[in-house]
Amino acid sequence: MSDLLRPLRRSLVLPALLALGACGSWVGHDDRFMGVVPLYRIEIVQGNVVTKEAAERVKPGMSREQVRDILGSPMVADVFHADRWDYVFTIRRQGAAAQARRLVAQFEGDKLKSFDVPGDLPTEKEFVASINTFKPRGESPKLALSEAERAALPRPVRPEPPAVEASGATRAYPPLEK
Template sequence: MRPLLASLPLLALLGGCSIMPRWDSLPSITGEKVLGLMTPYRVEVVQGNVLTKEMVARVKPGMPKAQVRDLLGSPLLTDVFHESRWDYPFTIRRQGAPYQQRLVVALFDGDRLKSLEVPDDLPSEVDFVASVNTFRPSSKEPKLQLTEAEREALPPPKRSAEAAPTAAAEGPAPGRVYPPLDAKAGAGS
C-alpha cells in the first residue's frame, strides 16, 4: 500500500503533462511581432564603407591609390591575389528602415586608378540620410509665442505690498558696502 501511495503524486504529475499544449501548437513569431503582441529589439548592423554620389564623383581615373584611399576611405576588402582590385561593400540593416546593400569596386593598373564600378542605386548624401533616418517628428509643432489676443487675456501681474522700490530710484541700499573687484584697485585706495 505504501508504494502505491508514494507513486500517486508521480502519476498525477505525469498525467498533468498530457494536458499541457504541445510546443508546435503555441503561437509563434509572425512577421515582426512575437506572439502577435510585441516587436522584439533588433540590433542595427552597419558594415562597410558608406559611399555617396558626391564622394564617388571626386574620384577620377589616373589617381594614385593613396589619393583614392584618402577620398573613399580604406577598402573593406583587399585580396592578396588581386592587388589591383579594392572592394567597398556596404550593408545596413536598421529597424524601421529598408535593408540596403551596395558594392563599389575600384580597379587599378599598377598604382593608378583604372576604373570605378559604381551601382546605379548609389544615393546622394541627402538621400542616404533620409533613407536611414527612422525618427519621425510629430506633425504638431510646439507653440513658441503668444498672439496679441492671448497676451491681452492674461491677468496683470500681482504686486506685493512689501515690494522694494527699484534701486535706480533710491540709489544703493543703506549699509551695504562691497569690496572692490580688483585687488590692485583696493590696494591703491
C-alpha cells in the first residue's frame, strides 16, 4: 500500500512548495491579504518621544541630571562612550507613517557640551496629529455649555434633611445647683 502512495506524495510536494512560496506575494504593499482583507500589524514604540519644546529647554552647560529630568533616560548610554547619550525614537503604527528620530547629547565631564537635534523634530501637537489614526465623522462633540445654556438648566431640588430623633435611653437629671 505504501508503494502505491509514494508517487502520489512526490506529485504533491512540488505544488505544496509552490503554494507556500507564493504566500508572501499574497500580501501587497498596502498590508492587505490578497488586496482585500486588512492585516493587523502590532504597534511598536521604542525609545523616548522628544518634541521640539523639550529639545529647546536643553542648553549647553546643563548637568547630566538636568538633561535626564527634561528628556528622560537615554536609550543608549554606552560604557565605551561614557560622554555620549543617544536618544532614539521609533514608532510603527497601523494607519500612520513610520517615524524614526535620533538625538545625540555629548558631555564633557558632567556638563552638556552639545546636543544634536534633527531639523524635522515635531512639536507636541504635530507629533500627536501624526500618530492620531482616529478620524471622527462629522463635527467634534461639544465639551462645554454656554452661559445661556447653563442658566436654562433646571435647578436641582434639595430635599429637606430628615428630623433626627433621639435614640437610646433618656434620663432626666436633677439640676446641679439649688
